[in-house]
Amino acid sequence: MKIKDVLENNYESLRVLNVERNGNIIYTYKDDKGNIFFGLYDSQTRQNEHIYTFEKDLQVVSCSVNNERTLLAASLVQSTKEGGMNELQQGSKCLTLLVEIHPVNNVKVLKAVDSHIWVQFLYPHVESHPLSENHLLLISEEKYIEQFHIQVIQEDGNKVMIKNSGHLPRDRVAEDFVWAQWDMSEQRLYYIDLKKSRSILKCIQFYADENFDLMFEAPLDISLSDSGFKLVNFGCDYLQDQEKLSTHLTLCVFTNRTGSLCVCYSPKFDSWEQITYSVFYFHKGHSKTFTAALESAASHVAKGVTFLNLDYYVAVYLPGHFFHLLNIQHPDLICHSLFLTGKNEMIDMLPHSPLQSLSGSLILEWCSGKLYRALLNRSYLLEFLWNTCLDYEKMAVLHCVLSCGSHPQSLEAQIIQWVSENISACHSFDLIQEFIIASSYWSIYPEASNMDKLLPYSSVLTWNAEIPGITLMTEEIALPFMKVHSFKGYWEKLNSNLEYVKCAKPHLHYSNSVVRREWHSLISEEKTGKRRSTAYVRNILGNAIKVISNLEARNLEPRLTPLFQEEDNHQRLLMGLMVSELKDHLLRHLRGVEKKKIEQMVLDYISKLLDLICRILETSWRKHNLQSWVLHLDRCGSAAELAVFHLMTRILEATNSLILPLPPGFHTLHTVLGVRCLPLHTLLHYIDNGVLLLTETAVTRLMKDLDNTEKNEKLKFSIIGRLPPLFGQKICRLWDHPMSSNLISRNHVKKLLQNYKKQPRNSVIDKSLFSVEFLPLNYFIEILTDIESSSQALSAFEGHDNVDAKFVGEAALKHTTMLLGL
Numbered sequence: 001m002k003i004k005d006v007l008e009n010n011y012e013s014l015r016v017l018n019v020e021r022n023g024n025i026i027y028t029y030k031d032d033k034g035n036i037f038f039g040l041y042d043s044q045t046r047q048n049e050h051i052y053t054f055e056k057d058l059q060v061v062s063c064s065v066n067n068e069r070t071l072l073a074a075s076l077v078q079s080t081k082e083g084g085m086n087e088l089q090q091g092s093k094c095l096t097l098l099v100e101i102h103p104v105n106n107v108k109v110l111k112a113v114d115s116h117i118w119v120q121f122l123y124p125h126v127e128s129h130p131l132s133e134n135h136l137l138l139i140s141e142e143k144y145i146e147q148f149h150i151q152v153i154q155e156d157g158n159k160v161m162i163k164n165s166g167h168l169p170r171d172r173v174a175e176d177f178v179w180a181q182w183d184m185s186e187q188r189l190y191y192i193d194l195k196k197s198r199s200i201l202k203c204i205q206f207y208a209d210e211n212f213d214l215m216f217e218a219p220l221d222i223s224l225s226d227s228g229f230k231l232v233n234f235g236c237d238y239l240q241d242q243e244k245l246s247t248h249l250t251l252c253v254f255t256n257r258t259g260s261l262c263v264c265y266s267p268k269f270d271s272w273e274q275i276t277y278s279v280f281y282f283h284k285g286h287s288k289t290f291t292a293a294l295e296s297a298a299s300h301v302a303k304g305v306t307f308l309n310l311d312y313y314v315a316v317y318l319p320g321h322f323f324h325l326l327n328i329q330h331p332d333l334i335c336h337s338l339f340l341t342g343k344n345e346m347i348d349m350l351p352h353s354p355l356q357s358l359s360g361s362l363i364l365e366w367c368s369g370k371l372y373r374a375l376l377n378r379s380y381l382l383e384f385l386w387n388t389c390l391d392y393e394k395m396a397v398l399h400c401v402l403s404c405g406s407h408p409q410s411l412e413a414q415i416i417q418w419v420s421e422n423i424s425a426c427h428s429f430d431l432i433q434e435f436i437i438a439s440s441y442w443s444i445y446p447e448a449s450n451m452d453k454l455l456p457y458s459s460v461l462t463w464n465a466e467i468p469g470i471t472l473m474t475e476e477i478a479l480p481f482m483k484v485h486s487f488k489g490y491w492e493k494l495n496s497n498l499e500y501v502k503c504a505k506p507h508l509h510y511s512n513s514v515v516r517r518e519w520h521s522l523i524s525e526e527k528t529g530k531r532r533s534t535a536y537v538r539n540i541l542g543n544a545i546k547v548i549s550n551l552e553a554r555n556l557e558p559r560l561t562p563l564f565q566e567e568d569n570h571q572r573l574l575m576g577l578m579v580s581e582l583k584d585h586l587l588r589h590l591r592g593v594e595k596k597k598i599e600q601m602v603l604d605y606i607s608k609l610l611d612l613i614c615r616i617l618e619t620s621w622r623k624h625n626l627q628s629w630v631l632h633l634d635r636c637g638s639a640a641e642l643a644v645f646h647l648m649t650r651i652l653e654a655t656n657s658l659i660l661p662l663p664p665g666f667h668t669l670h671t672v673l674g675v676r677c678l679p680l681h682t683l684l685h686y687i688d689n690g691v692l693l694l695t696e697t698a699v700t701r702l703m704k705d706l707d708n709t710e711k712n713e714k715l716k717f718s719i720i721g722r723l724p725p726l727f728g729q730k731i732c733r734l735w736d737h738p739m740s741s742n743l744i745s746r747n748h749v750k751k752l753l754q755n756y757k758k759q760p761r762n763s764v765i766d767k768s769l770f771s772v773e774f775l776p777l778n779y780f781i782e783i784l785t786d787i788e789s790s791s792q793a794l795s796a797f798e799g800h801d802n803v804d805a806k807f808v809g810e811a812a813l814k815h816t817t818m819l820l821g822l
Contacts, residue, residue: 259493543576568664637677
């Protein structure tokens with residue numbers, strides 16, 4: 001986690017009080033006389049600005065400044081000095097003031113009550129010109145919330161004043177609540193009221209005008225009846241007793257732009273041997289309750305659980321004990337979330353004092369008064385990847401790194417380097433599969449909504465292994481009831497997620513199972529010489545051409561590995577079929593997205609799959625400093641080539657089980673390395689078990705590059721005997737050897753005689769056909785010659801006129817001579 005300093009404490013009395021929507025920070029400090037100064041830190045200019053001074057010794061409960069910086073709302077109580085510290089008087093009167101500060105002018109009292117009041121200006125999304133009306137929320141300890149409507153006018157140039165300050169219109173927004181949270185960035189109010197001792201979470205959305213809507217109600221299976229009054233993110237709450245943070249419940253609501261809605265809850269601590277906390281994933285329709293063991297009970301003083309919103313993740317942090325990074329986009333498997341205990345280096349980097357979570361991933365450190373912004377540091381996570389030995393941590397951190405937005409080329413290269421060197425170090429899952437699937441997913445995920453439901457996120461579908469120190473229980477929960485019927489932006493995405501859960505739709509993640517059947521069918525037809533519609537196959541191969549063109553356009557640098565240098569129709573068929581099937585899948589389920597955009601998304605997705613495979617291989621190729629001469633079969637392979645061969649075997653295993661395409665030329669390179677590096681019996685074992693595929697390019701190179709030594713002849717015989725008939729016949733013609741001639745002759749005779757019917761023969765036979773007086777052979781050749789002359793049976797051998805009865809006779813004599821040892 002990266003912690004970015006926003007503001008440091010320069011005065012002992014300095015306190016951060018609020019962070020507005022635009023990032024501006026409001027703070028106060030006191031001088032030696034007790035006068036209280038209000039300051040504003042501009043997050044854009046990084047300048048501090050003094051905005052107001054109260055020449056009285058007061059304690060500030062809450063404050064807020066409007067977007068134009070013309071009005072300051074503040075809630076204050078009187079304070080006394082006892083024991084050298086300022087403490088709130090019991091039952092002191094709380095004043096809520098509205099101050100004109102452009103320039104400093106009138107002060108209006110909004111409330112004068114015995115209970116505490118919190119204030120917050122609304123920050124609507126509007127144009128940059130000043131608003132004529134501002135809206136201010138007042139939150140009372142008496143459990144009600146009001147909205148004041150404040151009209152302003154300009155006088156004497158730029159002087160801004162409150163219009164009709166004697167009577168400000170107001171609305172009652174909520175009442176009888178026990179907990180409330182303000183979402184500054186999205187201008188939403190969450191609150192919980194109790195109905196018959198049942199907790200109901202409600203959400204109000206405020207708009208640019210004075211309107212607001214109750215968006216949803218959701219039952220929460222938590223007990224708040226005896227929890228008292230609790231506010232979250234209405235400024236920085238210094239009124240809480242810091243010594244009792246650990247004994248109070250913690251409750252936060254987090255959302256993100258993908259339509260997620262999470263409620264994080266930690267009840268009061270009743271044991272320092274373990275702690276329980278729950279996350280309600282409303283956008284998924286279930287909750288998870290975690291129980292974490294605490295290793296050291298001695299360090300619990302003044303420390304409570306902190307929940308942090310980190311976009312696709314929620315962090316649960318208990319200083320000195322554990323750090324749990326929860327994947328809220330894909331929460332189903334515990335291995336996709338990272339759990340670290342107190343002895344971990346990552347936890348040592350975090351503040352060990354009590355923290356308060358604010359809007360926008362901001363956190364306040366109680367002891368120092370420092371304000372930080374919490375971000376995920378990809379470089380540190382990558383370093384963690386290299387150091388950890390635990391499979392579940394590798395899984396979680398890999399996904400976390402990949403989820404952190406677009407990846408710089410150098411960072412992705414480091415991930416690939418780690419993958420290529422740790423393939424054998426993962427025992428619970430296939431690291432290559434996981435990296436390829438996850439990285440391809442995140443490369444296309446931002447392009448459209450609902451991609452998390454349509455594309456596979458992980459190659460792992462179940463995880464049964466325990467993670468030390470933590471247990472969990474999953475339960476279905478009641479979904480929020482939406483109170484409006486027209487949705488935009490976040491609400492449209494949340495409603496889509498809820499509808500998906502309600503309909504209990506079948507698993508929509510794309511699978512290559514249909515592609516598998518069709519691909520095997522096409523290959524089988526090719527082996528038997530049959531082939532369906534030429535137009536259909538041409539269209540499939542055309543899809544593959546588009547993928548390869550798209551890939552080449554994205555990668556302009558020349559590749560080190562000799563890939564993409566041959567047709568490799570089998571891989572092109574698989575590529576084209578995947579394009580067709582994935583495009584149909586997305587067109588069925590992605591509504592409102594143009595067909596052209598979907599087609600490009602599909603090309604990008606499959607191009608990414610292929611590119612990752614190439615880059616994994618190139619990383620190893622570069623590491624071992626291999627050259628293009630590895631494709632020459634007349635040399636023995638080195639240890640470096642054997643290492644690359646084993647890497648390619650692991651890549652092949654990973655892609656085969658998922659039916660993913662490989663770059664054209666992969667199988668040829670793999671086979672050539674196998675021939676160079678493996679002993680014959682191992683090589684044939686790999687071929688017989690489908691690990692090595694005999695491509696035409698590889699076998700042709702083998703027949704031409706290797707001479708006819710006894711060892712090489714044995715290899716060639718073994719290879720030819722394992723080829724499909726049509727393929728074998730074609731390859732035999734490339735090898736000038738008696739055994740090759742024998743095989744060609746046998747096939748030729750078989751073709752001639754398969755439909756032979758005995759008929760009167762032509763008595764005029766050319767005797768020059770017979771080189772020896774061997775009557776059985778002469779008679780047989782005479783029959784073959786007669787068949788050749790009376791039929792067109794050689795159509796299958798068109799273009800190979802050198803194969804005739806004479807050729808067969810010569811081959812038969814040579815073979816007999818060899819058998820007799822003459």
